[in-house]
Amino acid sequence: MRVFLASIPLENTRVVVIGSGEAALAKLRLFVGSPAEVVWFAPEGLPEAASLPLSGPQARQQMPDAADLSGSRLVFIAVEDEAEAARLAEIARGAGAQVNVVDRPALGDFQTPAFIDRDQIVVAIATGGTAPILARDLRSKIEAILPAALGPLARLAGELRDTVKTTVPDFLARRRFWERAFRGTAADLVAVGKPAEARREMLRLLNVAAPEAGVVHIVGAGPGDPELLTLKALRVLQDADVIIHDRLVPEAVLARARRDARRLYVGKTRGDHSVPQDQIEALMIEEARAGQRVVRLKGGDPFVFGRGGEELEAMRRAGVPVFVVPGVTAALACAASAGIPLTHRDHAQSVTFVTAQEKPGGIAPDWARLAGPNQTLAIYMGAGRAAETAASLIAAGRSQATPVAIVENGSRPDERVITGTLDDLGGLVARANLTGPALLFVGECAAFSAAQLDVRAEVAA
Ligand code: SAH
Numbered sequence: 001m002r003v004f005l006a007s008i009p010l011e012n013t014r015v016v017v018i019g020s021g022e023a024a025l026a027k028l029r030l031f032v033g034s035p036a037e038v039v040w041f042a043p044e045g046l047p048e049a050a051s052l053p054l055s056g057p058q059a060r061q062q063m064p065d066a067a068d069l070s071g072s073r074l075v076f077i078a079v080e081d082e083a084e085a086a087r088l089a090e091i092a093r094g095a096g097a098q099v100n101v102v103d104r105p106a107l108g109d110f111q112t113p114a115f116i117d118r119d120q121i122v123v124a125i126a127t128g129g130t131a132p133i134l135a136r137d138l139r140s141k142i143e144a145i146l147p148a149a150l151g152p153l154a155r156l157a158g159e160l161r162d163t164v165k166t167t168v169p170d171f172l173a174r175r176r177f178w179e180r181a182f183r184g185t186a187a188d189l190v191a192v193g194k195p196a197e198a199r200r201e202m203l204r205l206l207n208v209a210a211p212e213a214g215v216v217h218i219v220g221a222g223p224g225d226p227e228l229l230t231l232k233a234l235r236v237l238q239d240a241d242v243i244i245h246d247r248l249v250p251e252a253v254l255a256r257a258r259r260d261a262r263r264l265y266v267g268k269t270r271g272d273h274s275v276p277q278d279q280i281e282a283l284m285i286e287e288a289r290a291g292q293r294v295v296r297l298k299g300g301d302p303f304v305f306g307r308g309g310e311e312l313e314a315m316r317r318a319g320v321p322v323f324v325v326p327g328v329t330a331a332l333a334c335a336a337s338a339g340i341p342l343t344h345r346d347h348a349q350s351v352t353f354v355t356a357q358e359k360p361g362g363i364a365p366d367w368a369r370l371a372g373p374n375q376t377l378a379i380y381m382g383a384g385r386a387a388e389t390a391a392s393l394i395a396a397g398r399s400q401a402t403p404v405a406i407v408e409n410g411s412r413p414d415e416r417v418i419t420g421t422l423d424d425l426g427g428l429v430a431r432a433n434l435t436g437p438a439l440l441f442v443g444e445c446a447a448f449s450a451a452q453l454d455v456r457a458e459v460a461a
Contacts, residue, residue, distance in 0.1 A: 003128045010036040019078030020044040023102045027076040069095040078102040105129050114139040119151025153190045185321045214288035220301040220327015221249045225411035228328045240295040242287045248299025281314040288320045301329040305380045331378035334410030334439045338417045338449040347444035348376045356382035356389045371396035376443035383438045387426025403447035409436035
């Protein structure tokens with residue numbers, strides 16, 4: 001270990017920042033919301049008001065002297081002039097402070113690491129001054145997997161500390177309790193902003209000897225590009241014991257999950273039948289009851305043609321704690337990568353997510369409404385019935401010349417965009433030999449796709 005990171009409590013601590021520039025502001029921003037008493041000297045005048053930290057100390061427009069610095073614990077010096085910086089460092093050190101001199105590590109006592117700030121919980125990355133940009137990159141990676149509500153969780157634990165100590169005197173048993181509490185439903189409740197419920201859950205855990213019940217997260221995996229996972233999805237994936245997934249979730253997404261999580265595949269393979277819905281739900285319940293943290297990972301968003309609603313109901317009926325994490329649905333992702341705005345002030349006042357697949361004996365599509373002008377249709381599971389769908393829309397009054405786009409494997413490396421007009425939708429699909437999931441767009445906005453624009457450019461040339 002080449003550097004040592006100590007942590008300094010900020011209650012009743014005076015922190016001084018000296019300087020008028022961006023570097024001084026960056027230091028001030030570190031302490032916004034902290035209990036430290038921050039004193040700011042801006043001898044060269046104040047920077048533009050717009051760049052000032054929202055809340056924070058008023059600046060004193062003067063150079064501090066020894067008396068000004070007495071009693072301070074940390075002093076950050078962000079002034080241009082090296083001799084001046086050295087002089088200030090000397091005075092600050094004389095006053096008993098630890099000194100940081102921005103950009104001149106040799107003049108100071110410590111360097112500022114890259115921080116991840118979660119209130120009580122602070123993660124810091126130091127590189128001994130060798131690679132600050134690397135530290136910043138590492139910080140974003142760690143930031144992404146840490147729940148936003150870590151601070152409140154730590155605070156709750158702090159409040160219950162004494163109670164837990166008296167209720168569970170045995171050290172090992174107490175450690176097991178905390179492990180269960182931090183990994184369990186209580187932490188999930190804090191994460192969704194329900195501290196009172198979380199507290200109740202922790203107390204329940206404390207007073208029952210029963211093993212902790214598992215939990216189910218019904219998670220939207222997005223369209224396939226792992227970068228389109230939400231931070232929340234990523235976090236629960238990295239925390240999962242069991243992942244129940246189907247065909248729409250590619251390996252690139254699963255690779256972001258905890259490595260030793262058990263993966264259960266419940267999707268179709270070609271020609272094969274997928275696991276029936278009620279068996280999937282039974283599996284989710286069984287795993288959760290065995291105390292597992294279950295992630296039910298679904299392509300796109302779980303509530304858009306994903307049967308996530310049925311799974312949610314089933315978990316509730318079974319009394320299994322359940323949370324839903326939304327995902328980027330295929331229509332949004334395909335539109336983004338194909339360059340098709342879903343609404344447009346001149347062409348589409350609404351967008352409809354619709355499926356061409358009918359449940360046997362279910363509700364028939366309202367063609368008259370779907371054929372209305374000034375709207376974009378995003379048709380899910382539509383490739384198999386493309387010709388019939390186009391015919392129904394045209395019969396109901398949509399123009400034959402309405403632009404259409406087919407996006408196959410949206411957001412994935414093998415994405416394809418095919419464009420044409422509504423009267424040829426069936427033919428376009430047939431000629432495309434689609435092998436991956438495909439979304440159909442119908443409406444004037446489909447003409448904005450990059451593929452369509454290329455065709456127009458060729459025609460014009
Ligand atoms: N819950 C999913 C939809 C599941 S239905 C979501 O919100 O996206 C399955 C249909 O979604 C597919 O038939 C296809 O029409 C569409 N789909 C899913 N992922 C897709 C992708 N990456 N590219 C194009 N279409 C996709």
